[in-house]
Amino acid sequence: MNTLRGLFVFNLIAFAMAGLAPCIQLNDGYNIPILALGTGRGTIKESETLDQVRQAVFWAIEEGYRHIDTAAIYGDEEQVGLGIAEAINKGIVTRDQLFVTTKLWNDKHARQDVVPALRESLRRLGLDYVDLYLIHFPISEKADGSPDNIDHLETWQGMQEARDLGLARSIGVSNFNITQISRLVESSGVRPAVNQFEVNPTMTQEPLVTHCQNLGIAVMAYSPFGFVVSRKGSQAPPPGVDDPTLVALANKYGKTVEQIVLRYLIERGLIPIPKSTNKGRIAQNIDVFDFQLSDNEVATISRFNKNIRVVNPTDWKDYPNYPFERD
Numbered sequence: 001m002n003t004l005r006g007l008f009v010f011n012l013i014a015f016a017m018a019g020l021a022p023c024i025q026l027n028d029g030y031n032i033p034i035l036a037l038g039t040g041r042g043t044i045k046e047s048e049t050l051d052q053v054r055q056a057v058f059w060a061i062e063e064g065y066r067h068i069d070t071a072a073i074y075g076d077e078e079q080v081g082l083g084i085a086e087a088i089n090k091g092i093v094t095r096d097q098l099f100v101t102t103k104l105w106n107d108k109h110a111r112q113d114v115v116p117a118l119r120e121s122l123r124r125l126g127l128d129y130v131d132l133y134l135i136h137f138p139i140s141e142k143a144d145g146s147p148d149n150i151d152h153l154e155t156w157q158g159m160q161e162a163r164d165l166g167l168a169r170s171i172g173v174s175n176f177n178i179t180q181i182s183r184l185v186e187s188s189g190v191r192p193a194v195n196q197f198e199v200n201p202t203m204t205q206e207p208l209v210t211h212c213q214n215l216g217i218a219v220m221a222y223s224p225f226g227f228v229v230s231r232k233g234s235q236a237p238p239p240g241v242d243d244p245t246l247v248a249l250a251n252k253y254g255k256t257v258e259q260i261v262l263r264y265l266i267e268r269g270l271i272p273i274p275k276s277t278n279k280g281r282i283a284q285n286i287d288v289f290d291f292q293l294s295d296n297e298v299a300t301i302s303r304f305n306k307n308i309r310v311v312n313p314t315d316w317k318d319y320p321n322y323p324f325e326r327d
Protein backbone atom coordinates (compact mmCIF):
# COMPACT_ATOMS: atom_id res chain seq x y z
CA MET A 1 0.00 0.00 0.00
CA ASN A 2 2.77 2.40 1.03
CA THR A 3 4.85 1.49 -2.01
CA LEU A 4 1.86 2.01 -4.28
CA ARG A 5 1.08 5.33 -2.68
CA GLY A 6 4.76 6.27 -2.98
CA LEU A 7 4.81 5.36 -6.65
CA PHE A 8 1.60 7.32 -7.17
CA VAL A 9 3.06 10.39 -5.47
CA PHE A 10 6.27 10.02 -7.48
CA ASN A 11 4.23 9.93 -10.70
CA LEU A 12 2.25 12.97 -9.63
CA ILE A 13 5.43 14.89 -8.96
CA ALA A 14 7.05 13.80 -12.22
CA PHE A 15 3.96 14.89 -14.19
CA ALA A 16 3.64 18.13 -12.22
CA MET A 17 7.21 19.00 -13.15
CA ALA A 18 6.38 18.46 -16.80
CA GLY A 19 3.22 20.59 -16.35
CA LEU A 20 0.96 17.71 -17.37
CA ALA A 21 -1.94 15.93 -15.72
CA PRO A 22 -1.23 12.26 -14.94
CA CYS A 23 -3.19 9.51 -16.68
CA ILE A 24 -5.19 6.56 -15.41
CA GLN A 25 -6.05 3.44 -17.36
CA LEU A 26 -9.59 2.88 -18.59
CA ASN A 27 -11.21 -0.58 -18.47
CA ASP A 28 -10.48 -1.04 -22.19
CA GLY A 29 -6.73 -0.43 -21.74
CA TYR A 30 -6.49 3.13 -23.05
CA ASN A 31 -5.06 5.89 -20.86
CA ILE A 32 -7.01 9.02 -19.98
CA PRO A 33 -5.54 12.26 -18.56
CA ILE A 34 -7.23 12.95 -15.21
CA LEU A 35 -8.06 16.60 -15.93
CA ALA A 36 -9.78 17.98 -19.03
CA LEU A 37 -10.61 21.43 -20.37
CA GLY A 38 -14.39 21.89 -20.49
CA THR A 39 -15.78 23.72 -23.50
CA GLY A 40 -19.50 23.40 -22.69
CA ARG A 41 -21.55 26.46 -23.49
CA GLY A 42 -23.70 26.32 -20.36
CA THR A 43 -21.78 28.89 -18.35
CA ILE A 44 -20.76 31.33 -21.05
CA LYS A 45 -21.17 35.04 -20.58
CA GLU A 46 -23.13 37.10 -23.11
CA SER A 47 -19.88 38.57 -24.41
CA GLU A 48 -18.15 35.24 -24.98
CA THR A 49 -17.63 34.19 -28.60
CA LEU A 50 -17.09 30.81 -30.21
CA ASP A 51 -13.64 32.01 -31.27
CA GLN A 52 -12.73 32.21 -27.59
CA VAL A 53 -13.17 28.43 -27.47
CA ARG A 54 -10.51 28.03 -30.17
CA GLN A 55 -8.23 30.34 -28.22
CA ALA A 56 -8.93 28.55 -24.92
CA VAL A 57 -8.16 25.13 -26.43
CA PHE A 58 -4.86 26.40 -27.82
CA TRP A 59 -3.86 28.07 -24.54
CA ALA A 60 -4.83 24.96 -22.62
CA ILE A 61 -2.61 22.71 -24.75
CA GLU A 62 0.22 25.21 -24.36
CA GLU A 63 -0.28 25.02 -20.58
CA GLY A 64 -0.07 21.21 -20.60
CA TYR A 65 -3.71 20.10 -20.94
CA ARG A 66 -3.89 16.92 -23.00
CA HIS A 67 -7.63 16.25 -22.65
CA ILE A 68 -10.40 18.40 -24.18
CA ASP A 69 -14.12 17.81 -23.57
CA THR A 70 -16.69 18.89 -26.16
CA ALA A 71 -20.07 17.71 -27.52
CA ALA A 72 -22.11 17.98 -30.70
CA ILE A 73 -24.72 20.06 -28.83
CA TYR A 74 -22.14 22.67 -27.72
CA GLY A 75 -21.85 23.86 -31.32
CA ASP A 76 -18.13 24.41 -30.81
CA GLU A 77 -16.52 21.26 -32.21
CA GLU A 78 -15.19 23.28 -35.14
CA GLN A 79 -13.45 25.75 -32.83
CA VAL A 80 -12.11 22.93 -30.65
CA GLY A 81 -10.69 21.37 -33.81
CA LEU A 82 -9.10 24.66 -34.88
CA GLY A 83 -7.43 25.09 -31.48
CA ILE A 84 -6.08 21.54 -31.67
CA ALA A 85 -4.87 21.99 -35.26
CA GLU A 86 -3.05 25.19 -34.28
CA ALA A 87 -1.26 23.42 -31.41
CA ILE A 88 -0.28 20.50 -33.65
CA ASN A 89 0.87 22.79 -36.47
CA LYS A 90 3.04 24.75 -34.06
CA GLY A 91 4.68 21.52 -32.90
CA ILE A 92 3.42 21.73 -29.30
CA VAL A 93 1.80 18.28 -29.41
CA THR A 94 1.07 15.42 -31.74
CA ARG A 95 -2.43 14.03 -32.20
CA ASP A 96 -1.58 10.85 -30.32
CA GLN A 97 -0.57 12.89 -27.24
CA LEU A 98 -4.07 14.37 -27.06
CA PHE A 99 -7.27 12.87 -25.67
CA VAL A 100 -10.43 14.28 -27.25
CA THR A 101 -13.90 13.54 -25.87
CA THR A 102 -17.14 14.35 -27.68
CA LYS A 103 -20.78 13.31 -27.21
CA LEU A 104 -23.79 12.01 -29.12
CA TRP A 105 -26.88 14.21 -28.80
CA ASN A 106 -30.32 12.97 -27.74
CA ASP A 107 -31.87 13.10 -31.21
CA LYS A 108 -29.39 10.59 -32.66
CA HIS A 109 -30.13 7.61 -30.42
CA ALA A 110 -31.41 5.25 -33.13
CA ARG A 111 -28.75 2.60 -33.74
CA GLN A 112 -28.24 3.56 -37.38
CA ASP A 113 -27.84 7.25 -36.49
CA VAL A 114 -24.85 6.86 -34.16
CA VAL A 115 -22.02 6.28 -36.64
CA PRO A 116 -23.19 9.08 -39.00
CA ALA A 117 -23.50 11.48 -36.04
CA LEU A 118 -19.94 10.68 -34.97
CA ARG A 119 -18.70 11.12 -38.55
CA GLU A 120 -20.27 14.60 -38.54
CA SER A 121 -18.54 15.44 -35.23
CA LEU A 122 -15.22 14.20 -36.64
CA ARG A 123 -15.67 16.33 -39.76
CA ARG A 124 -16.29 19.42 -37.60
CA LEU A 125 -13.34 18.57 -35.35
CA GLY A 126 -11.06 17.88 -38.32
CA LEU A 127 -10.04 14.55 -36.76
CA ASP A 128 -10.19 10.97 -37.96
CA TYR A 129 -11.00 9.53 -34.52
CA VAL A 130 -11.95 10.69 -31.06
CA ASP A 131 -10.48 9.12 -27.97
CA LEU A 132 -13.82 8.94 -26.21
CA TYR A 133 -17.41 9.09 -27.46
CA LEU A 134 -20.19 9.41 -24.89
CA ILE A 135 -23.97 9.06 -25.02
CA HIS A 136 -24.66 12.59 -23.68
CA PHE A 137 -27.94 11.77 -21.88
CA PRO A 138 -29.95 8.59 -21.32
CA ILE A 139 -33.12 10.29 -22.62
CA SER A 140 -33.93 10.45 -26.32
CA GLU A 141 -35.62 13.25 -28.21
CA LYS A 142 -37.11 13.64 -31.67
CA ALA A 143 -35.50 16.25 -33.93
CA ASP A 144 -38.07 18.81 -32.71
CA GLY A 145 -37.12 18.21 -29.08
CA SER A 146 -40.25 16.25 -28.20
CA PRO A 147 -39.74 13.04 -26.22
CA ASP A 148 -38.73 9.89 -28.03
CA ASN A 149 -38.54 6.44 -26.45
CA ILE A 150 -35.44 4.76 -27.86
CA ASP A 151 -33.90 2.21 -25.52
CA HIS A 152 -30.28 3.22 -24.89
CA LEU A 153 -29.32 -0.45 -25.19
CA GLU A 154 -29.96 0.12 -28.90
CA THR A 155 -27.88 3.33 -28.86
CA TRP A 156 -25.12 1.38 -27.10
CA GLN A 157 -24.97 -1.06 -30.04
CA GLY A 158 -24.43 1.91 -32.36
CA MET A 159 -21.67 3.13 -30.04
CA GLN A 160 -19.95 -0.27 -30.27
CA GLU A 161 -20.13 -0.08 -34.07
CA ALA A 162 -18.46 3.34 -33.92
CA ARG A 163 -15.69 1.87 -31.77
CA ASP A 164 -15.29 -1.19 -34.01
CA LEU A 165 -14.87 1.12 -37.02
CA GLY A 166 -12.03 2.90 -35.19
CA LEU A 167 -13.92 6.19 -35.12
CA ALA A 168 -13.82 6.23 -31.31
CA ARG A 169 -11.15 4.47 -29.27
CA SER A 170 -13.25 4.30 -26.11
CA ILE A 171 -16.99 4.57 -25.61
CA GLY A 172 -18.99 5.58 -22.59
CA VAL A 173 -22.01 7.36 -21.24
CA SER A 174 -22.96 10.58 -19.45
CA ASN A 175 -25.71 11.37 -16.94
CA PHE A 176 -26.60 7.69 -16.48
CA ASN A 177 -27.87 6.81 -12.99
CA ILE A 178 -27.14 3.66 -10.97
CA THR A 179 -30.09 1.68 -12.36
CA GLN A 180 -29.23 2.64 -15.92
CA ILE A 181 -25.53 1.76 -15.56
CA SER A 182 -26.37 -1.64 -14.05
CA ARG A 183 -28.85 -2.47 -16.79
CA LEU A 184 -26.48 -1.37 -19.56
CA VAL A 185 -23.63 -3.49 -18.21
CA GLU A 186 -25.78 -6.54 -17.44
CA SER A 187 -27.70 -6.53 -20.72
CA SER A 188 -24.89 -5.71 -23.14
CA GLY A 189 -21.92 -7.25 -21.35
CA VAL A 190 -19.91 -4.21 -22.50
CA ARG A 191 -18.88 -1.85 -19.73
CA PRO A 192 -18.73 1.83 -20.59
CA ALA A 193 -15.16 3.13 -20.14
CA VAL A 194 -16.54 6.32 -18.56
CA ASN A 195 -19.65 7.80 -17.00
CA GLN A 196 -19.55 11.60 -17.01
CA PHE A 197 -21.84 13.33 -14.51
CA GLU A 198 -22.00 16.27 -12.11
CA VAL A 199 -19.77 16.08 -9.03
CA ASN A 200 -18.80 19.04 -6.84
CA PRO A 201 -19.03 20.02 -3.15
CA THR A 202 -22.84 20.50 -3.22
CA MET A 203 -23.43 17.36 -5.34
CA THR A 204 -20.92 14.83 -4.04
CA GLN A 205 -22.63 11.75 -5.56
CA GLU A 206 -21.03 9.12 -3.32
CA PRO A 207 -23.46 6.29 -4.29
CA LEU A 208 -23.08 6.77 -8.06
CA VAL A 209 -19.31 7.32 -7.83
CA THR A 210 -18.88 4.15 -5.77
CA HIS A 211 -21.11 2.16 -8.12
CA CYS A 212 -19.09 3.21 -11.16
CA GLN A 213 -15.71 2.74 -9.47
CA ASN A 214 -16.70 -0.75 -8.29
CA LEU A 215 -17.46 -1.64 -11.91
CA GLY A 216 -14.15 -0.16 -13.13
CA ILE A 217 -15.94 2.70 -14.89
CA ALA A 218 -13.97 5.96 -14.73
CA VAL A 219 -15.90 9.04 -13.63
CA MET A 220 -15.54 12.41 -15.32
CA ALA A 221 -16.81 15.16 -13.00
CA TYR A 222 -18.64 17.95 -14.80
CA SER A 223 -19.50 21.37 -13.33
CA PRO A 224 -16.59 20.63 -10.95
CA PHE A 225 -16.75 24.01 -9.23
CA GLY A 226 -20.41 23.65 -8.29
CA PHE A 227 -21.66 26.92 -6.80
CA VAL A 228 -18.18 28.02 -5.71
CA VAL A 229 -18.17 30.00 -8.96
CA SER A 230 -21.13 32.24 -9.78
CA ARG A 231 -23.91 30.71 -11.87
CA LYS A 232 -26.45 32.80 -13.64
CA GLY A 233 -30.02 32.63 -12.50
CA SER A 234 -29.51 30.35 -9.53
CA GLN A 235 -29.76 30.81 -5.78
CA ALA A 236 -26.31 29.63 -4.78
CA PRO A 237 -26.21 27.15 -1.91
CA PRO A 238 -23.03 27.08 0.21
CA PRO A 239 -20.10 26.67 -0.01
CA GLY A 240 -19.22 29.86 -1.84
CA VAL A 241 -15.76 31.07 -2.75
CA ASP A 242 -15.53 32.87 0.64
CA ASP A 243 -16.40 29.79 2.70
CA PRO A 244 -14.08 29.82 5.76
CA THR A 245 -13.30 26.08 5.59
CA LEU A 246 -12.30 26.27 1.93
CA VAL A 247 -10.40 29.53 2.43
CA ALA A 248 -8.43 27.96 5.30
CA LEU A 249 -7.45 25.02 3.05
CA ALA A 250 -6.51 27.42 0.25
CA ASN A 251 -4.27 29.38 2.65
CA LYS A 252 -2.73 26.20 4.06
CA TYR A 253 -1.65 24.96 0.63
CA GLY A 254 -1.01 28.34 -1.03
CA LYS A 255 -3.75 27.62 -3.61
CA THR A 256 -7.06 29.20 -4.60
CA VAL A 257 -10.40 27.86 -3.40
CA GLU A 258 -11.12 26.72 -6.97
CA GLN A 259 -7.86 24.71 -7.00
CA ILE A 260 -8.81 23.12 -3.66
CA VAL A 261 -12.13 22.01 -5.16
CA LEU A 262 -10.42 20.47 -8.23
CA ARG A 263 -7.91 18.68 -6.01
CA TYR A 264 -10.78 17.38 -3.85
CA LEU A 265 -12.23 15.67 -6.94
CA ILE A 266 -8.83 14.28 -7.96
CA GLU A 267 -8.30 12.80 -4.47
CA ARG A 268 -11.60 10.96 -4.98
CA GLY A 269 -10.21 9.38 -8.16
CA LEU A 270 -12.38 11.54 -10.44
CA ILE A 271 -11.52 13.38 -13.65
CA PRO A 272 -12.63 17.03 -13.30
CA ILE A 273 -13.48 19.06 -16.43
CA PRO A 274 -13.04 22.71 -15.46
CA LYS A 275 -14.26 25.13 -18.14
CA SER A 276 -12.48 28.42 -18.63
CA THR A 277 -11.78 30.70 -21.56
CA ASN A 278 -9.51 32.92 -19.45
CA LYS A 279 -5.76 32.35 -19.95
CA GLY A 280 -4.83 32.82 -16.29
CA ARG A 281 -7.62 30.61 -14.99
CA ILE A 282 -6.85 27.92 -17.58
CA ALA A 283 -3.29 27.84 -16.21
CA GLN A 284 -4.50 27.91 -12.60
CA ASN A 285 -6.87 24.98 -13.09
CA ILE A 286 -4.15 22.54 -14.18
CA ASP A 287 -1.76 23.70 -11.46
CA VAL A 288 -3.14 21.19 -8.96
CA PHE A 289 -0.58 18.37 -9.15
CA ASP A 290 1.99 19.66 -6.65
CA PHE A 291 -0.03 19.21 -3.44
CA GLN A 292 -2.43 16.74 -1.84
CA LEU A 293 -5.42 16.93 0.50
CA SER A 294 -5.63 14.51 3.41
CA ASP A 295 -8.44 11.96 3.74
CA ASN A 296 -9.89 14.10 6.53
CA GLU A 297 -9.87 17.20 4.37
CA VAL A 298 -11.63 15.29 1.58
CA ALA A 299 -14.26 14.10 4.08
CA THR A 300 -14.71 17.66 5.36
CA ILE A 301 -15.42 18.95 1.85
CA SER A 302 -17.81 16.05 1.17
CA ARG A 303 -19.89 17.17 4.16
CA PHE A 304 -20.97 20.24 2.15
CA ASN A 305 -23.18 17.92 0.09
CA LYS A 306 -26.75 19.19 -0.44
CA ASN A 307 -27.75 17.05 -3.43
CA ILE A 308 -28.35 20.29 -5.32
CA ARG A 309 -27.55 20.20 -9.04
CA VAL A 310 -26.06 22.90 -11.22
CA VAL A 311 -27.43 21.02 -14.25
CA ASN A 312 -31.06 20.25 -13.53
CA PRO A 313 -32.95 19.77 -16.81
CA THR A 314 -36.42 19.52 -15.28
CA ASP A 315 -38.02 20.26 -18.68
CA TRP A 316 -37.27 16.62 -19.45
CA LYS A 317 -38.66 15.20 -16.23
CA ASP A 318 -41.58 13.48 -17.95
CA TYR A 319 -39.40 12.01 -20.74
CA PRO A 320 -38.74 8.26 -20.63
CA ASN A 321 -35.39 7.42 -18.98
CA TYR A 322 -35.07 10.76 -17.14
CA PRO A 323 -32.11 9.97 -14.87
CA PHE A 324 -32.55 12.46 -12.01
CA GLU A 325 -35.00 12.95 -9.15
CA ARG A 326 -38.22 14.49 -10.51
CA ASP A 327 -39.07 17.01 -7.74
Ligand SMILES: NC(=O)c1ccc[n+]([C@@H]2O[C@H](COP(=O)([O-])OP(=O)(O)OC[C@H]3O[C@@H](n4cnc5c(N)ncnc54)[C@H](OP(=O)(O)O)[C@@H]3O)[C@@H](O)[C@H]2O)c1
Pocket residue numbers: 037038039040041042043069070136174175196197221222223224225226229258259273274275276277278281282284285310311
Ligand atom coordinates in the same frame (compact mmCIF):
# COMPACT_ATOMS: atom_id res chain seq x y z
N1 LIG B 1 -22.12 15.79 -19.81
C1 LIG B 1 -22.88 16.81 -19.48
O1 LIG B 1 -24.10 16.72 -19.49
C2 LIG B 1 -22.24 18.10 -19.07
C3 LIG B 1 -23.00 19.07 -18.40
C4 LIG B 1 -22.33 20.24 -17.98
C5 LIG B 1 -20.99 20.42 -18.24
N2 LIG B 1 -20.28 19.47 -18.91
C6 LIG B 1 -18.83 19.65 -19.21
O2 LIG B 1 -18.16 20.05 -18.02
C7 LIG B 1 -17.53 21.30 -18.25
C8 LIG B 1 -17.48 22.13 -16.97
O3 LIG B 1 -18.74 22.36 -16.43
P1 LIG B 1 -19.38 23.82 -16.34
O4 LIG B 1 -18.98 24.58 -17.55
O5 LIG B 1 -20.81 23.64 -16.06
O6 LIG B 1 -18.79 24.44 -15.03
P2 LIG B 1 -17.41 24.68 -14.28
O7 LIG B 1 -16.23 24.24 -15.06
O8 LIG B 1 -17.62 24.10 -12.92
O9 LIG B 1 -17.40 26.27 -14.11
C9 LIG B 1 -17.13 27.12 -15.18
C10 LIG B 1 -17.21 28.56 -14.67
O10 LIG B 1 -16.18 28.79 -13.71
C11 LIG B 1 -15.37 29.90 -14.11
N3 LIG B 1 -14.00 29.54 -13.70
C12 LIG B 1 -13.19 28.61 -14.27
N4 LIG B 1 -12.03 28.50 -13.59
C13 LIG B 1 -12.08 29.38 -12.58
C14 LIG B 1 -11.18 29.71 -11.53
N5 LIG B 1 -9.99 29.13 -11.43
N6 LIG B 1 -11.55 30.70 -10.67
C15 LIG B 1 -12.76 31.30 -10.77
N7 LIG B 1 -13.66 31.01 -11.74
C16 LIG B 1 -13.34 30.05 -12.63
C17 LIG B 1 -15.57 30.02 -15.60
O11 LIG B 1 -15.40 31.35 -16.03
P3 LIG B 1 -14.19 31.79 -17.05
O12 LIG B 1 -14.38 30.98 -18.31
O13 LIG B 1 -14.42 33.24 -17.25
O14 LIG B 1 -12.90 31.46 -16.35
C18 LIG B 1 -17.02 29.58 -15.76
O15 LIG B 1 -17.90 30.66 -15.49
C19 LIG B 1 -18.35 21.92 -19.37
O16 LIG B 1 -17.63 22.98 -19.99
C20 LIG B 1 -18.58 20.73 -20.25
O17 LIG B 1 -17.42 20.46 -21.01
C21 LIG B 1 -20.87 18.31 -19.31
Ligand SMILES: *[C@@H]1O[C@H](CO)[C@@H](O)[C@H](O)[C@H]1NC(C)=O
Pocket residue numbers: 177178179180320321322323324325
Ligand atom coordinates in the same frame (compact mmCIF):
# COMPACT_ATOMS: atom_id res chain seq x y z
C1 LIG C 1 -32.77 6.08 -12.97
O1 LIG C 1 -33.62 6.51 -14.01
C2 LIG C 1 -34.71 5.63 -14.27
C3 LIG C 1 -35.42 6.14 -15.52
O2 LIG C 1 -36.04 7.38 -15.33
C4 LIG C 1 -35.60 5.57 -13.06
O3 LIG C 1 -36.67 4.67 -13.29
C5 LIG C 1 -34.79 5.09 -11.86
O4 LIG C 1 -35.57 5.14 -10.71
C6 LIG C 1 -33.56 5.97 -11.66
N1 LIG C 1 -32.71 5.33 -10.67
C7 LIG C 1 -32.10 6.02 -9.71
C8 LIG C 1 -31.24 5.23 -8.78
O5 LIG C 1 -32.24 7.21 -9.56
